[in-house]
Amino acid sequence: MAPADDAPPRPSHRDLARRLDGLNIYLVGMMGAGKSAVGRPLAEALGYRFIDADTALGEVAGRPIAEIFASDGEDGFRTLETAVLNGIASWHSLVVATGGGAVIRPENWGHMRQGLVVWLDAPADELVRRLAADPTPRPLLDAPDPAARLEALLHERRPLYAQADLTVAQQGGTPAAVALQVLEALPSVLRDPTPPPADPVRLQDADGQARRSLN
Numbered sequence: 001m002a003p004a005d006d007a008p009p010r011p012s013h014r015d016l017a018r019r020l021d022g023l024n025i026y027l028v029g030m031m032g033a034g035k036s037a038v039g040r041p042l043a044e045a046l047g048y049r050f051i052d053a054d055t056a057l058g059e060v061a062g063r064p065i066a067e068i069f070a071s072d073g074e075d076g077f078r079t080l081e082t083a084v085l086n087g088i089a090s091w092h093s094l095v096v097a098t099g100g101g102a103v104i105r106p107e108n109w110g111h112m113r114q115g116l117v118v119w120l121d122a123p124a125d126e127l128v129r130r131l132a133a134d135p136t137p138r139p140l141l142d143a144p145d146p147a148a149r150l151e152a153l154l155h156e157r158r159p160l161y162a163q164a165d166l167t168v169a170q171q172g173g174t175p176a177a178v179a180l181q182v183l184e185a186l187p188s189v190l191r192d193p194t195p196p197p198a199d200p201v202r203l204q205d206a207d208g209q210a211r212r213s214l215n
Helices: 014-020 035-046 053-061 065-088 106-112 124-132 146-161 175-189
Strands: 025-028 049-052 094-097 116-121 166-169
Touching: 014 035, 014 175, 025 035, 035 049, 035 094, 035 175, 049 053, 053 065, 053 094, 065 106, 116 175, 124 146, 166 175
Parallel strands: 025 094, 025 116, 049 094, 116 166
Antiparallel strands: none
């Protein structure tokens, strides 16, 4: 579950990386939104490490996600997912590609809110096109009409994704182009640190007398 031990790449967005100060970036969005594909160039640009939460979950469980769904159901999978996100939250300087359903559990938001949450929003037809070209098993799309099932999931989850700190609307660009969109938008949700007061803080009691402490 831990990120790779090799040295992170040299950042090309140094000022932004400095302002982030090690905050993890969590990419959320539907399956097919390109979270892993976008996460890698995003991490490289920031000098961060990249981790795919679903891949980490499979490594922790010692079996594929499809097998976890088949044996433990979605509830069992979600419990493992929460445990993995809890472990990831103890690290820093990561770009994390989360599973499409990570947003449905409030406790997962508690872990992700320790960093910045970015929603990679993509139109439903683009998601369908990408998933049709991807052979990865998708247990939640194992239905007679996968496209209709995807639409239903997107409708259900869209209000949850919208709670992200930042939304990046995709228009069919390459992963590198979408990563650049994220990099350009991140400063809008970052606050510069508040400088300390120039003069020392003076405490006074009810009578206007100077005090050394609040006690």
